[in-house]
Amino acid sequence: MRTFLWWFGMGSLTTFSVLLVQGGVRDLVYESSSSTTFEGLLSTALTIFGGGLLAGCVAVILNRLR
Numbered sequence: 001m002r003t004f005l006w007w008f009g010m011g012s013l014t015t016f017s018v019l020l021v022q023g024g025v026r027d028l029v030y031e032s033s034s035s036t037t038f039e040g041l042l043s044t045a046l047t048i049f050g051g052g053l054l055a056g057c058v059a060v061i062l063n064r065l066r
Helices: 002-023 025-030 038-065
Strands: none
Touching (some): 002 038
């Protein structure tokens, strides 16, 4: 469980940083476009959660194979 939580956190942070680099910090945080609406925030949160979930699951699978 500890391995999953560690890699979930790392995957979430990596996904968040990729979103910031790709979309730009200003567009993601300050711009009044789709990122400030509920749907835009939900989409961003689900993307970050999905990146963390992917990294955590891959880490658990690789840990079991080892």
